[in-house]
Amino acid sequence: MAADLPAPNFDLAATLNSGQAFHWEDLGEEGFAGCIGEQPVGLRQNGERIVVRPAGAREIARRYLRLDEDHGAVLAGFPKGDAVLAEAVAYCPGLRILRQPLWECLATFLTSSMKQVAHIRQISLRCRGELGRSRRLGSLALGAFPPPAAVASAGEKRLREFGLGYRAGFVHRAAVRLAGGEVRLEEGEALDDAELLEFLLSFDGVGEKIANCVRLFAYGRLSAFPVDVWIERVLRERYFGGAEIGRKDLLEFVGRHFGDYGGYAQQYLFHHARTSRGNSRSRP
DNA sequence: GTCCAGGAGAGGC
């Protein structure tokens, strides 16, 4: 059984493949399959609706895909007269930010430093397959992301076997800290943006970029603006004409220019830079 | 074989 959700101006494939989450399986015309937390879900775009199976996962999918948000307000909140951003939005207007479960977002982005998207995906799928609960969607087996306790008890050495390299210690220590009950990621929901940043930076291996990814993709803080190598290049080339500009000045510009929905602006710029013709090539 | 990836931390200055 399936249910569906209204999804005007929404692009499911672009959203699930835009480097926010890494575990969705592309089933072609059948859509996509993956777990949202412990829940196995099938998602398929049918015009301006998203078909969800099983039907009981409808509200989980609505939350995950942020189909409850006023996306018009997001677009209206972008800086006026920014032709670079307008071009990126026009390239893929249906791109959205996800609202991911906190731990799997943090753990996945802890593995992301100096890794290509394809490899982050490989690591995510291995963690799920080896340590997570196996869930079923029809005849399809899907791995849920392992909870902190499962990652903690697996040990750092085991994580290294999944290709995490030096990041294994980061993921393991975060898992131990959370599994021990020292802190809970849910505590971050009540913090303001600056406090949440500080909270996330308290995890070893989390710097400003990863903290902003988690603030944006899990906590729904839409002003958070992760600056990675792609975005830094876009800013230098498109906003500063390739001129020499320090990283500090770049970050100051970001905070001043993009506003309350900077995270969304960032995702449009990132997606455009990575995938559009003339920009993608094999590398930036 | 070479280059680089949705970075962070430590050390030197």
Place this chain on the structure above:
DNA sequence: GCCTCTCATGGA
């Protein structure tokens, strides 16, 4: 404070 080096691995 900023600059540089190192960390581990695999895709392009």
